[in-house]
Amino acid sequence: MTSQIASLFEPLDDLRKAEPIEDFDDIVEGLRQSMTVGGKLVGIPVRHATQGLFYNEELLQEAGISAPPDTLEELVEQAKKLTFTSKSSTPVVGMILASDLAVFPVMFARAFGGDFIDKQFRVVPDPEAMEKGLSVLADLFKAGALPRSYATTRNDDMVTWMQQGRAAFAVLPFARYAQLNNKEQSTAPGKIKAIEFPGSKTLGSGQEMHPVVESWAMAIPANSADKKLSWSYLRFVASKAATLDMARNGNGPVRSSTYAEPSFAGSQPQAKVEAAALAKARPAFPAFPEAARAQSTFLEEVQLAVLGRKNPKEAVAAIVDRVKPLMPA
Template structure:
């Protein structure tokens, strides 16, 4: 009897030892984010720490790369065996990612509360052909930022409402020797330039594609590039704009070296931070201007979503992390660099306090967001347009010829 009891206890102990590590094992997921614009790296780490505190059985390995590396890093990791569980993706990528089976279709996980609570425009960030490939997370467009003090010194009583008016105000500022080059843009040969170009295409009422074929080389698309070239050649635009990304624009504006700048939401509170900015307290923000007779405001859809990769070995934990990061409570707590996707958040004083001017601009800007083309060949199209913009700015080609060449090289 004693021998049997000992044997039973030993067996039970071995069984317990075999089960315990499995029961207590942590699930590790890898998440890829960008290291610029919108939520800061510190914000993402703090959000993630709150998630792991609430979910001690899950650890999250965070990786941050510049926006320019986000797409290729995601795609290349798919075939590496390691890969990512959660990735941040731009509004321009769901078509390509769906066609190449990069992201999991999560349509069955989107609840009715999510559908009714999230701003309608935000859903376009993660949808393709009626399916959902993640949750919208960063709701963003480019706004026109202006230096209130410089405009006041120039005798300008209100920021421009049209792009033509912006040019006229910049001329006044230049003529009064307040600034040598009053305007800063992000026109480096990168996606940043396409976002500025798209903002102008929306202002001029242009189209990128019709029936799947390029039409940006005509009408509003051509007018947009002509405006960029005219602004550059006029000497009103900082000549380094052709090499600037958004962070460069922010630094120039914060140093007091630009009266006008087009940039994302995040710049508002960063430029108003006296620790880093010389223009804190002087920052104005309005929707990007329109074109008389064609538009009142202009805006590009620069939103981004969080999705689960098809390579993920932990899709359930990945989805739990995504729903936490995109939840209203999390977004409301970190609303200073990126505005929430939830419609009722804008009735919450913790979101609006201290940034009422930004929220007022967002109400108009977010409603006017214009999408870059939805096509699985977006990367080819964007590359061709980036090159066309550079050639036109540098005078190597006319806007007409540059866009005609881009249309021919777009892969469409």
């Protein structure tokens, strides 16, 4: 939602003042802020996908690991140990990650307190943290704990590999829980679980891991013929009852209260963990006109670092040099 795109939609503050949305502050603040441009609300969040760390409990137990990792360092150690051939004769990689989205390298950089682009539009505000994150990914690839096909791995591949027991860990939205544990598709239904992505043990006091969240919202076109009717629909979709119903059908609920609703939490084993992650989550990078090009440039350098074609320090320097000219003035 850049300023140019926001100009195509109706500002919603006056409509919300005249006919308020039920308990608007219950909608997670970070999601509301992502739809606020120039101080004006232009969209109502209705869905999110917050990234968590999924793991195959059966594979962990087979490798003699009693619990998922508490730190990034433990994750790396476990992923290497879980790069093996399972009892079912299936070759297993410790971790499966897609290479075509900034989500994944950003998560590893944030584990060290870094970022790709922060809210102030600074490119790689902490180069050392990004270098550490890329070094971890390169180390996992070198050890065989990432697939040899990493450079061509896509989002759907991660789901398939986890379902088939070919990977022990994956970074995916919490909402994928039901799909990963589908009895008709998964080799370990009920055994693929999720935790918050762990930060490094080197994270300083007061620092915390900020997982990546993507969100969707509804807006009213500026040239809409009946804005009042449109607003009545948005108010309904944003209500607690509608949010709960959508959540039961697999939507990431945008309201904090939904996670505490017994009828939802009781059927969603990951609800408590997801709620905690969402409270700290933020997008992979802020919206700006050249964002897509910036992501592509970032991923080119990330792949070179992970595959060993560049050392992480060189890759990070290139990211800064190449992405800075794309930043808004």
